[in-house]
Amino acid sequence: MKHPYFFVLPVFSxxxxxxxxxxxETEHPAVAVAAxxxxxxxxxxxxxxxxxxxxxxxxxxxxxxxxWGGPWYGRRSWHGGGFGTAVSTTTSYIPRAERTSAYRNRxxxxxxxxxxxxxxxxxxxxxxxxxxxxxxxxxxxxxKFGWLICTLLTADYDGATWQAKLRVRDLxxxxxxxxxxxxxxxxxxxxxxxxxxxPSGSDRTSEMTMxxxxxxxxxxxxxxxxxxFLSGR
Numbered sequence: 001m002k003h004p005y006f007f008v009l010p011v012f013s014x015x016x017x018x019x020x021x022x023x024x025e026t027e028h029p030a031v032a033v034a035a036x037x038x039x040x041x042x043x044x045x046x047x048x049x050x051x052x053x054x055x056x057x058x059x060x061x062x063x064x065x066x067x068w069g070g071p072w073y074g075r076r077s078w079h080g081g082g083f084g085t086a087v088s089t090t091t092s093y094i095p096r097a098e099r100t101s102a103y104r105n106r107x108x109x110x111x112x113x114x115x116x117x118x119x120x121x122x123x124x125x126x127x128x129x130x131x132x133x134x135x136x137x138x139x140x141x142x143x144k145f146g147w148l149i150c151t152l153l154t155a156d157y158d159g160a161t162w163q164a165k166l167r168v169r170d171l172x173x174x175x176x177x178x179x180x181x182x183x184x185x186x187x188x189x190x191x192x193x194x195x196x197x198x199p200s201g202s203d204r205t206s207e208m209t210m211x212x213x214x215x216x217x218x219x220x221x222x223x224x225x226x227x228x229f230l231s232g233r
Contacts, residue, residue, distance in 0.1 A: 020192035036115035049104035133162035156199035
């Protein structure tokens with residue numbers, strides 16, 4: 001009798017080989033935000049930090065097709081054709097843009113932990129961030145092509161660049177006090193042993209994942225810049 005491991009090991013090996021791993025990615029260091037000195041009070045308002053994500057709704061439709069059919073062969077004899085109907089189904093994916101407040105909430109949490117006052121009726125300053133992107137570098141297309149060809153379609157590369165425009169204003173006068181444009185770049189390479197199938201099973205190089213990584217980093221950087229500026233006033 002064969003040992004049961006002879007049956008388990010091939011199945012385990014197949015599952016292992018069908019996976020995909022990230023072999024290279026951009027490191028995004030954590031951004032530290034210093035707390036306000038004891039006794040100092042700064043009232044701020046957060047604006048912007050908006051991002052749009054695309055989700056897809058599945059729509060099913062049914063259609064009836066009528067027409068004449070030719071003869072067909074049954075289990076024992078031929079049957080004549082005739083007029084008949086058939087029902088077919090189609091599936092469509094409808095894109096829907098949705099705005100998220102996740103990055104604004106992230107900024108609010110960091111500011112409150114640093115000692116800023118946000119739930120106030122008379123804020124002194126406004127911290128506004130506007131995101132833009134993604135932007136591709138000149139060599140992204142060639143890099144993606146190179147990874148695919150040189151690894152025989154077992155690897156996938158992608159890169160994306162996002163920008164954040166930081167603006168700090170005095171709400172009483174409306175004057176722009178501080179402005180800075182921030183840039184965040186994310187790159188990743190995934191690899192798996194099965195051509196096409198393995199790389200397609202990873203979402204590390206997907207547009208949505210890279211967007212989230214960049215916008216999270218830009219949110220932290222923008223808040224740190226704003227805190228550093230306002231703390232010195």
